[in-house]
Amino acid sequence: MKADSELPISGSIKARGGIYEVLKTAEDLAIRAGRLSKNENYACLAEPTFRTFFSNYALAVGSTGNLGLSIGIVGAKLGFQTTVHMSRDASAWKKRMLRKQGASVKEYESDYSKAVQEGRNQARQDPHCHFIDDEQSNDLFVGYATAGARLQRQLSKSGVVVDRDHPLFVYLPCGVGGAPGGVTLGLKQVFGDAVHVFFVEPTHAPCFLLGLLTGLHDKVSVCDFGLDNRTAADGLAVPRPSAFAGKAVGSLISGCMTVKDSDLFRILKALKDTENHWIEPSAAAGFIGPKRLLGTKEGKRYLERHNLADKMDQAVHVFWATGGGMVPQKNRNAYYDEASRI
Numbered sequence: 088m089k090a091d092s093e094l095p096i097s098g099s100i101k102a103r104g105g106i107y108e109v110l111k112t113a114e115d116l117a118i119r120a121g122r123l124s125k126n127e128n129y130a131c132l133a134e135p136t137f138r139t140f141f142s143n144y145a146l147a148v149g150s151t152g153n154l155g156l157s158i159g160i161v162g163a164k165l166g167f168q169t170t171v172h173m174s175r176d177a178s179a180w181k182k183r184m185l186r187k188q189g190a191s192v193k194e195y196e197s198d199y200s201k202a203v204q205e206g207r208n209q210a211r212q213d214p215h216c217h218f219i220d221d222e223q224s225n226d227l228f229v230g231y232a233t234a235g236a237r238l239q240r241q242l243s244k245s246g247v248v249v250d251r252d253h254p255l256f257v258y259l260p261c262g263v264g265g266a267p268g269g270v271t272l273g274l275k276q277v278f279g280d281a282v283h284v285f286f287v288e289p290t291h292a293p294c295f296l297l298g299l300l301t302g303l304h305d306k307v308s309v310c311d312f313g314l315d316n317r318t319a320a321d322g323l324a325v326p327r328p329s330a331f332a333g334k335a336v337g338s339l340i341s342g343c344m345t346v347k348d349s350d351l352f353r354i355l356k357a358l359k360d361t362e363n364h365w366i367e368p369s370a371a372a373g374f375i376g377p378k379r380l381l382g383t384k385e386g387k388r389y390l391e392r393h394n395l396a397d398k399m400d401q402a403v404h405v406f407w408a409t410g411g412g413m414v415p416q417k418n419r420n421a422y423y424d425e426a427s428r429i
Contacts, residue, residue, distance in 0.1 A: 089238060089407045092366045097157035098412020099322075099370075100231070100266050105157030105219065107230030109146065112217050113137075113165055116144060138166030145216040147172065149203030151262065151322050152181040153410050154221055159190035172206035174198050178321050180415050198316060199263075200308075200327050221265045222305070222329035231269025235277040238405070250281050253401045258376030260369050260409045261286035261343070262323040264295045268332035270407070275339050283341040283393075285380070287372040289318035289348065295328040296343035304330035319348045319425075320369035322410060342389065346375045349429050356426035365419055367411035374406050 091100040113132050117123035122140060123131070131137065145168040148158045155171035162169035169190040173182060174197065182192045195202045203222065210218035221227060242249060249255045255278055259267035264286070271284045286295055291314050298304040308326040309316050316326045354371040358364050380386035381399070390396045414422075 088364075089234075089405055090364070091234075092370055092408045092411040094412065096160055097153060098414075099153035099157070099410030100234075100270070100407070101153040101157045101410070103234055104221075104224075104227035104230035104266060104269060105148075105154050106161050107233075108219050108224060108226040109158055109161045109165070109167075111226050112146065112219075113141060113167075116141070132165060141166035142168065143215065144168070145170065145210075145213060146219060147206050147210045147216055148219040149173075149199065149206040149221065150177075151199050151324060152178050153322055154219075154266075155185060155190075155192075156181060156413065158219055159185040160188045163189035170206070170209075172202040172209075174202050176321075176324075178418075180418055184413065199325050221263055223331045224265070227265055228269040228272065228332075228335070231266050232273035232276070234270045235273025235275070238274070239277045242403070247403055249278055249403060252398060253281070253403065254395055254398055255282040255403045255405065256376065256380065257282060257284045257405045257407065258344075258373030259284065259286055259407045260320070260323060260372035261288050261295050262292075262325040262369075263327075264298075264329045264332035264336075266409070267407075268329070268336040271336045271339050275336075283395075284339070285342050285344055285376055286340055287344045287346055287375060289320050289323050289351075289372070290345045291318050291348075292316045292320075292324055292326065293343065293345050294325050295333065296345070298328035298330070298333050299337050299343065304328060304333040306330075320351055320367075320372060322367075322369040323372065342385075344376060344379045346372050350375055352422070352426035352429050355422060359423060365411055365414070366408045367414050368422060370408045370410045373408070376406065377404055 094102040096102050146162040147170045149172040159169050159171050171185055171190055172193050175194050185192050207218055210216045261267045267286050274282045292309050294309050297307055301307050305327045318324050351368040351371045354374045
């Protein structure tokens with residue numbers, strides 16, 4: 088298991104891209120203003136003089152929660168005026184935490200896509216505001232992509248071999264597609280054809296799958312197919328995918344899978360009971376991967392088509408646990424209780 092749920096600052100995969108883009112934005116502003124050179128120790132960005140400087144600038148982001156946490160916490164810490172645009176049904180505890188950290192939270196009655204669009208529009212009206220766009224940002228993508236090299240080092244240190252005879256299967260929970268897309272790019276750069284990446288989405292919100300199947304990307308919504316976009320996996324409750332991510336890595340991924348909410352809760356509980364490790368519902372999506380790959384006609388067909396069926400004894404499977412480290416204990420207990428009732 089790749090435990091991004093334990094990453095510092097926001098306890099999720101979004102720390103990889105979000106914190107990178109905040110720091111890159113701070114770097115660019117400071118260098119342009121003549122306050123920083125690339126040869127200096129960047130720890131100085133946390134000093135009070137820079138905090139005063141950054142207070143003249145704003146950061147904004149549209150988020151279901153975890154990206155907002157990573158950007159809101161780090162942005163506010165550096166002194167930026169930070170605004171997170173969220174749908175009304177996003178987790179209340181994430182909104183409370185953001186406000187406690189000094190970020191402003193704007194809520195919208197509609198879904199995630201509406202929050203992102205409103206955030207973009209408002210940011211365009213302020214020349215000092217940088218909008219961090221989970222659907223279109225190159226910098227976020229680069230931040231996520233660094234995960235490939237880091238996983239390679241971890242596997243190598245553990246003596247795990249990855250090559251054509253020892254294939255690597257990676258299962259990534261997918262919402263809009265930015266984070267898993269960036270990770271996929273990094274994995275492919277490092278492992279090439281030896282890695283097989285699958286995105287896993289809720290049955291009620293498979294936006295990336297539908298974007299690829301139709302070729303319409305962000306021009307199609309799950310609601311167009313009679314789906315309600317309602318899922319306990321709030322980070323994956325996205326009606327439209329990122330066209331940027333779909334076009335960048337749609338040809339690199341091995342396939343898309345779907346998972347029911349009830350399975351997410353069963354996995355969450357099993358992981359807690361057997362390993363004493365906590366993740367949030369959305370982070371449990373990837374754990375369904377081997378069952379879909381090895382236990383369905385479509386999965387077996389993929390293995391046969393790519394000459395992998397006789398190599399599965401040497402295969403490595405990585406479940407990407409994308410978040411949950413900052414979930415309050417009260418919410419963890421509620422998730423566990425719900426899982427116990429299933």
